[in-house]
Amino acid sequence: MLVVWLGLLTLAAGLVPGLLAGPGWAAFALLPLALLVWGWVMLERNWRSWRYAERSDDLLISRGVLWRRETVVPYGRMQLVEVTSGPLERHFGLASVQLHTAAAATDATIPGLVPEEAERLRDRLTELGEARSAGL
DSSP states (O other): OHHHHHHHHHHHHHHHHHHHHOGGGGGGGHHHHHHHHHHHHHHHHHHHTOEEEEOSSEEEEEEOSSSOEEEEEEGGGEEEEEEEOOHHHHHTTOEEEEEEESSGGGOEEEEEEOHHHHHHHHHHHHHHHHHHHTTO
């Protein structure tokens, strides 16, 4: 979305003033272009900040660059684990694992996984969830 909107804004900011007022005014396209480059760098940093760890009793998910956010989901509390892949994710060969619990605030998602890893993680979490919930 960043590339689409800022790309169109860059094109409009360069073409419209350039055609109407002269080529020198096309320099207005530099600001949205700089925002596009900066946004792309920030998106990459945010994407690289996602982590997850399968621990003995729970799944730890952490993310964030400036504001770190950690979510801990106990295996016994998982009600549903699903793999989703929208059109854009499928185009890039990615998938997401979404965890649902009874409390809406603890639902968690792990995006940007290779589909095989997402399916493996889903099967593993489902297996661990069934084993932990059997004792409840």
